[in-house]
Amino acid sequence: MIRKINRDPVEPAAGNGILSRRIFLEGTLAVGATGTGLSCASAEPLAVQPWMKTPGSGFVGYGQPSPFESKVVKAFLPSPATPGVGASRTPLHLLEGMITPSGLHFERSHSGIPDIDPDQHRLVIHGLVKRPLVFTVEALSRYPMQSRIAFIECGGNSQVLNAPQAQPLNATAIHGLVGCSEWTGVPVSTLLDEAGVEPAARWVIAEGADAAAMSRSIPIAKAMDDALVCFYQNGERVRPSNGYPVRLLLPGFEGNMNVKWLRRLKLTAGPAMSKDETSKYTILLKDEKAWQFVFPMEVKSFIARPSPGLALRGPGFYEISGLAWSGNGSIRQVEVSADGGQSWAPAALQGPILPKAPVRFRAAWQWNGGPAVLQSRATDDTGMVQPTRAQFAAERGLRGVYHYNAIASWRIDEMGEVNNVYA
Incomplete structure (x- = not known):
C-alpha cells in the first residue's frame, strides 16, 4: 500500500525501467510516477449514482460475485469424446493475493465428477497394516484436524511452453493448472498410526472413487510427514470438482497424486505401477530416457x-x-x-x-x-x-x-x- 509521497526520484534497479522494490517495502512513490489519478481541482463533483437512491437486494443463502465480475471464471475447452476427461484452469491473471477462491480452483478429471453421497462413502486403510480400518466421513470428522495453506499444481501445467514455437495464449491458458487453498483435515499419519504400519510397508496406494478409480503410489515417508485427508477447502466443505467429500493433500507433490474422492489407502512394499504413473506423469528426457517417480513440483x-x-x-x-x-x-x-x-x-x-x-x-x-x-x-x-x-x-x-x-x-x-x- 502506498502511504506517503517521496519527492526524491526512485532510482532504477535494473534496465528498461525496473524500479527499486523500496517503493513497496517503504511505502513510497515518486510524485508523478503513476499519472493515474485526477487532481481535486480538475475532478468532476462526486455524483449520486442510481444505486444510492433505492434499497439494494436482500440476503441470499450463498453469496455470489458481482455481475460486473462475470468474466472471472475458469477456462476450459469443450469436453472430448470421453465425457468428463479434461481440465479447467484458474483465471490467474484476474486474481490477487495467494489464495484461490474455491469456485475458481483448477480441476482435473479423468472420468468426470462423481456425485457422492457422504453418508454412503467409505475410506478403507488396509494392506501391510496390523488393523485394517474402515471409516465413514462422520467418523473421520471426529479426529483432531489441522489446516495447511498449500498449492496444488498439475504435473502438466505450462506444458505448452515445450512447443517449438511460442503459442498465442494468455497466463491462464499456459499456467492455470495451479491453485492454492487453506486445506483442513486429519493428518494421514494419525490414521496410519491407528492402523499400525507393518515394517515392510514402504508405499501407500491411494485410490479415488471416480469412475476411473484413479490411483497413485506415494512414498510412506510423505504420508507420515505432512499429508492430510481433507474435508474442507477455504473454510467450507471441499467442492465436488476438488474431491468432495474426502480428498488427499500431499503438499508440494504433483497434483495427480493428491487423489480426489479418496476411498482407499493400501500399504505395500512396492509401488503399484498404475496407469497414471507409467503411461502418464513420467518425465521424458533426451536420448529416449525418462524419469519416473519424480514427485515435488520444482521452483x-x-x-x-x-x-x-x-x-x-x-x-x-x-x-x-x-x-x-x-x-x-x-x-x-x-x-x-x-x-x-x-x-x-x-x-x-x-x-x-x-x-x-x-x-x-x-x-x-x-x-x-x-x-x-x-x-x-x-x-x-x-x-x-x-x-x-x-x-x-x-x-x-x-x-x-x-x-x-x-x-x-x-x-x-x-x-x-x-x-x-x-x-
Whole structure:
C-alpha cells in the first residue's frame, strides 16, 4: 500500500525501467510516477449514482460475485469424446493475493465428477497394516484436524511452453493448472498410526472413487510427514470438482497424486505401477530416457500482470505482479526483468511466506512506451533457481509435458499489447 509521497526520484534497479522494490517495502512513490489519478481541482463533483437512491437486494443463502465480475471464471475447452476427461484452469491473471477462491480452483478429471453421497462413502486403510480400518466421513470428522495453506499444481501445467514455437495464449491458458487453498483435515499419519504400519510397508496406494478409480503410489515417508485427508477447502466443505467429500493433500507433490474422492489407502512394499504413473506423469528426457517417480513440483514463477489480454494503456508507472512457488520448500527470492533477462532486480515478496505455498511478488516498473520483454525468476530456500528455457532444454530436452518450470516471457510492443514469446 502506498502511504506517503517521496519527492526524491526512485532510482532504477535494473534496465528498461525496473524500479527499486523500496517503493513497496517503504511505502513510497515518486510524485508523478503513476499519472493515474485526477487532481481535486480538475475532478468532476462526486455524483449520486442510481444505486444510492433505492434499497439494494436482500440476503441470499450463498453469496455470489458481482455481475460486473462475470468474466472471472475458469477456462476450459469443450469436453472430448470421453465425457468428463479434461481440465479447467484458474483465471490467474484476474486474481490477487495467494489464495484461490474455491469456485475458481483448477480441476482435473479423468472420468468426470462423481456425485457422492457422504453418508454412503467409505475410506478403507488396509494392506501391510496390523488393523485394517474402515471409516465413514462422520467418523473421520471426529479426529483432531489441522489446516495447511498449500498449492496444488498439475504435473502438466505450462506444458505448452515445450512447443517449438511460442503459442498465442494468455497466463491462464499456459499456467492455470495451479491453485492454492487453506486445506483442513486429519493428518494421514494419525490414521496410519491407528492402523499400525507393518515394517515392510514402504508405499501407500491411494485410490479415488471416480469412475476411473484413479490411483497413485506415494512414498510412506510423505504420508507420515505432512499429508492430510481433507474435508474442507477455504473454510467450507471441499467442492465436488476438488474431491468432495474426502480428498488427499500431499503438499508440494504433483497434483495427480493428491487423489480426489479418496476411498482407499493400501500399504505395500512396492509401488503399484498404475496407469497414471507409467503411461502418464513420467518425465521424458533426451536420448529416449525418462524419469519416473519424480514427485515435488520444482521452483517456478510467472508474471500475472501485465500479461496477454491485459494491454498497457500508454507509458507510465505500472506494477508487475505474479506468483512464485516451490514444492521443495518456501520462496526465498524473486527477481524481475524488463529486458529479456539482460538485467534483474529483486521484487518485493508479499507475506506470509510459507513452505509449499505461493508467494505474491510485486515490482515497480516505469514503462517508456518502447518494446519490453518481462520475465520473473524465482529461488527457493533449498537454493534451487528457476532455469531459463535454454537451461531446461539442455538438461531435459523438450519432448515431455510434465514438470515444466522454466522462466516464461511476455513481450510488450509499442501499442502496449502483451504476447507470449520465447526469449
